[in-house]
Amino acid sequence: MRFYLATRFLFPRHFHLRIFAVCFAAVHLPLLAFLASQAVLGEWEWAVFAPLLLATLAGTLFAIYALGALLAPIRQASSMLRQVQDGKAVSDIPAGGRDLAGELLDSVGLAAIATNTRIGQLRDAAERDPLTGLRNRRGFLDAAAHLRDSTRATLALVDIDHFKRVNDIFGHDEGDLVLQEFAHRVSETMRRSDLVARWGGEEFVILIPGMGPREAHALVSRLRTALHAEPIGPDPEEPVTFSCGLAFLRGPDQIAAAMQRADKALYTAKRGGRDRIELAESGMLDA
Structure with missing residues (x-):
């Protein structure tokens, strides 16, 4: 939690952008190290630098797409929680995988179903006459x-x-x-x-x-x-x-x-x- 709290200043309302920022810095470390070494040596190996730069850009684009896709279960879980908070029924609950994100999605889905059932029972109890079974x-x-x-x-x-x-x-x-x-x-x-x-x-x-x-x-x-x-x-x-x-x-x-x-x-x-x-x-x- 310490690292999570310490990095809240990075895109405080967009968790996926915060992850991307961390990954972006990590992906660009080899390129930055190469540039630093070239500056120290006073030599520029463009034949090496150009492919490295292109590979870094391609990796960055792939990371943007992949992170967005990998965070889909968390977005879905967050959406279901908002529906529950708004008192809406959650009907479309996708199955999660066996990893951490999938387990989170499954847990939120089960909680949403249980909450919807309980809300329905409470609403029915509040609007039904227990003796006759008719509406009150x-x-x-x-x-x-x-x-x-x-x-x-x-x-x-x-x-x-x-x-x-x-x-x-x-x-x-x-x-x-x-x-x-x-x-x-x-x-x-x-x-x-x-x-x-x-x-x-x-x-x-x-x-x-x-x-x-x-x-x-x-x-x-x-x-x-x-x-x-x-x-x-x-x-x-x-x-x-x-x-x-x-x-x-x-x-x-x-x-x-x-x-x-x-x-x-x-x-x-x-x-x-x-x-x-x-x-x-x-x-x-x-x-």
Whole structure:
């Protein structure tokens, strides 16, 4: 490290040029020694000097090319580290050799893969609800932000009816089972393009792109019908139902406003007797 630190004044931002400078001086030592001897003797052997000069220049050019090529693994490793620091995925990881540079490239590549995997796990943990496996509020908002501008969509805010009663009578374990089964039913009913998330507690949110409120109403009604046909919940006498508020939007910038309108529609559905789907823009729609 001492020599490395001592030579930092030579091209401090370009390591390969520093190596070249050292090699350049070493390659030119024979030529300098020959010139010194000729000066001392007062003789000039041009027949010897000319080939020596040409060989030195050719060696210098070769050294420039060869050093650049030999340092390619280090440049690649440095590039991968910058990608990791920027939070980008490292996909193209070349195999290194068995020498020092190759081992460095392999080590950085393995570290980049492990870091990408860990970042993915942490991101997934931060954006997923551990109980239901759905996206949580943060995951929903991050994903919904990628909705294209002016894209027509409907936001559905869904709340399980009388969920507190399930927890109070049958316990939180049964309540958790209800949440898991309800999340499973929602995921089965919605399309692959729909964004489903647990908003909090017994409340779920669904972003349905490409559909207006009336079309979305028909889609959510399928879930309601399925729950009536195959009830879930610990009490057969009081199967689980849900209330829902629907709001129309265009583009990600309108999600917050649509959420407020859907929440008002949901409150209206609850106040109207529950097990209902309420449309914010056009009043109540019974399924």
